[in-house]
Amino acid sequence: MLTLFIIFWPFFAALLLFLFRPQNAKGFAFLASLLELAASFAVAYLFDPSNSSSFDVNVPWIDKLGVSFSVGLDGISLLLVLLTTVLVPFIIYAGTNENKSHTFYGLILLMQMALVGVFMARDGFLFYTFWELALIPIYFICLLWGGENRAKVTFKFFVYTLAGSLFMLVGLIYLYYQTEGTHSFDIQKLYKAGQSLSLVEQSYLFWAFFLAFAIKMPVFPFHTWQPDTYTTAPFQGTMLLSAIMLKMGIYGLIRWLLPMVPLGVAEWGYTAIVLSVIGILYASFIAIVQKDMKRLIAYSSIAHVGLISAGVFTLSKIGIQGAVIQMISHGVVVFGLFYIVEVIHSRTKTNVMSDLGGIRSKAPAFASVFLIILLGSIALPFTSGFVGEFLLINSLVNYKLVIGALAAVSTILGAVYMLRAFQQSILGEESSKTSTFAELTTQEKIVLYPIAIIVLVIGIYPAPLLALSEPAVDQLLMIVSDYLASVK
């Protein structure tokens, strides 16, 4: 029951929302997301990592096609569901009420349903349904409430990611026809079907899925929709995209790609790692010369995601555990950073860093919180970013020393662009735009303080999160290694 509740409650809440008057829409949506949060905490409390089948639900859906409504939870899924349910209330709460109607908050809730669904689906068809469903609300959020040039930018984003997903659809259907007996979209059967294929077929499937996931994350060179979209979207949209939605892509790699076409991964994993590492350096370099803070964070996100994706393809436990914990950390940190940009923008009407400066003396608490979250972003030890980044670099050095070393150069470049951003916007003398910069409001504190605390807590005591996902990662890697051993 709880399983179905955490998937469908946001959807019902989105419908119920229209019973309320527009000025109450935000309040109700916020309460609904809190209820969702409570439910997900209940799940986490009841969850037993060693026996993860207790939350499985499997009912026939479209019988003739072998499609079932099959959902489940293991440690990896649960962590991402928690990331979603923790961040969505913040995203709803963070905004002001002006010009945002029922529809806006309804779309956010709808989005939440799709995201939770993606992380829990155990049926290929269902996964694809949730995957595409997630695109619709975010498209409208960006289109209707975005900034300059939104129609063009959002259209490109929509078409680009949709095109990517179609490759995945083709791949899924192909696999479906390879399943034994009565064809089925069940995840285990799809794994089996994929593993029965030859290297060439697995290679094609690898690219079909990888393209879809790589565009979503995005990985170099499939990233060009991202900076524009992040910059143009309303900040809630940017947060949904960067903090949660891009994890669909990484999650897809771990859950669907690795176990389904292990030979393809063995063959093309190195290429994917190389692309990812190029992306890390490329995006970091470009971030250095950005003048707009939102764009800078967008590029830094490409760099961080590149590291995660590279770690996944090492097919090592340290790499994938690092990827999982870094997904959580990146979600929290990037949420914080984009909100910081919003706080600055709401006061100064600009994201251009050279127009700012001197904020430290006007709003010291704001500057301190910014610094903590920034340290999380550049992976200082005892912040959340370090745990994942260290594990990922560890796995890459083990994979190939040169690759690991190149990927780790991002820790230097990250410090370069983030410290410059902090110096330009926060330190120095006040500018005409920051001369009346006000300290954080209560609402802003309620959003930013917990985020800063989460960054520190995960950094100092990540053990419970790592323990949660460890059995699931072991299981996935076992499927892959058993298969690869049997092939050789």
Added chain:
Amino acid sequence: MVSTDLLISLVPFFPLLGFIIIGLTVNKIPKTLASYIACGAVLFSFIVSVILFVQLSGADENQRSLTVSLFNWISVGEFTASISFLVDPLSSLMLLVITGVGFLIHVYSIGYMHDDPAVNRFFSYLNLFVFFMLLLVMGSNYLLMFVGWEGVGLCSYLLIGFWFKNKDYTDAANKAFIMNRIGDLGLIIGVVLIFITYGSIEYASVFSQVGEGSATLTLITILLFVGAMGKSAQIPLYTWLPDAMAGPTPVSALIHAATMVTAGIYMIARNNLLYTLSPIALNLVLVVGLFTALLAAVIALTQNDIKKVLAYSTVSQLGLMFVALGVGAYSSGIFHMATHAFFKALLFLGAGSVIHGLHGEQDIRKMGGLKKYLPTTFVTFLIGVLAISGIPPFAGFFSKDEILAKAFEANPIVWALALTTSLLTAFYMFRLLFLTFYGKTRASDHAIAHIHESPKSITIPLTLLAILSVVGGFMGVPEALFGSNKLEHFLNPVFENSLALMNHTHLAHSTEYMLMGLVVGLTLVVIFAAYRSYVKNGAVPTFDVDSTSSVHKLSYNKFYVDELYDSIIVKPLFALSNLLEKIIEKSGIDRVVNGIGATVDGGSRLARLLQNGNIGFYIFAMVIGIILILAASGFTK
């Protein structure tokens, strides 16, 4: 009786608590309370450190090692990093230096930072620094050391840029952080390689497994040394340290002279076994240390900013410590680290007292004759100068003499270069002393009218550090001088495995006396030369006012290394970034993506033209189609 485990945990706990209390209350508590909390926290740590030290020195040699494990920090499969502390003779000595000197500098800061409105923030950063520094030396594994390593880097960044409105200062802070990160990259990859090679990152486990040298071990030790180059400001990563003088003077004394910058020395001493087994890496340490020591000493000769002279002197002295490590004289390096902490902290604090007295003046050409205005500062500064110059029986004499003796054992050329550094040190330090305190004053009448000796909170730490700079050397009096080198014996358990691997020739006492006499004699000659140039003349020599000779210019402009880095690293970095953004990103990848979009779009436009609503055209097309199908089926048959 409190358990030892608890005592060990308390050492870093106090400053952490101090940081949290001051950090959370910031300006809600009065300045005096904040400063008492900060000083008290470090004092408590010092007291506990003393208790631990007494316990250790009372124990048998093979039991001088206490560990306590708090909790598992990161654990994935085989990989485990725990929060656990190790107190052995090496870390115990570091604890005493960090908390002892640290406490005195905290007290000094009460007076020095008295008028600063953000003094609470200052003290919170200082406490945080002490906490991370303690983690660095107490961590029982490489990753916890790395936490401290990066943590002190953060505090250094925060404190260099403490006066954040000044762009030069925040530039210096960024430079320090980024240069340190370059070193840290080497360090962290080294740590990962250690895990991959030995399956653990606990010191005890790694040291017991090393066995013998290998190419991997050489790589590991070189990578770790890259970390040391950054943190301990060695060629090529030293240029951040002189710029770091932008921070308040107590920071320069504590972080950029006495403690943080010696982290590299500690790290290599901690890993002495690995380095002993990697002669290539050890030689690299030696060569880098030697050249850094010389280069920095030459630059220090011509600098006119009182803090810059001391900064280059620190770089140079750190170089000497690496020379000691590089010839395998680990305990000598640690000995010099300890005495250097005393006299260099003293010199910086003395410089701060001068700057404080002159309301911010740092140019020694605008000082002179200050000894009658600042008597306590003068006497203590003089002691510091005597100590660093290696005049017996001040602290620096013993530690530097030990390094020179070990260098002579290893290689006379190393000895000659180290000696040159030492003589240059005596010259620039006496130049500094003479220009600041001797002769007629060159300060403005206004400055002289307002000049004043510093308050007690400043002079008391100065006096205590001066006492340490006088007697500190007696912990390591060599046998040749009828001592028993207590320090070396105390540290023995840490280095015994390395020592067992090295064949040791001991210098004859007669050789030692000869070297000692030669060094002291030459030093006195150099001091006399400095006296002739800077006191007897009665004025600042012309070449210090307006440099004309090219050698002088080269030294004064620090060999243009900053400019070189700017043109071969910084500018190309930005050029590359701009190029990637403009050429590859905008005109390259994105154009291809949009091109694909446009092609599809254009293709659809063309296809749309076919649906022109003309029935005749449709029928025509249909007939052509049928013919083609028939023709195609005919071909296949």
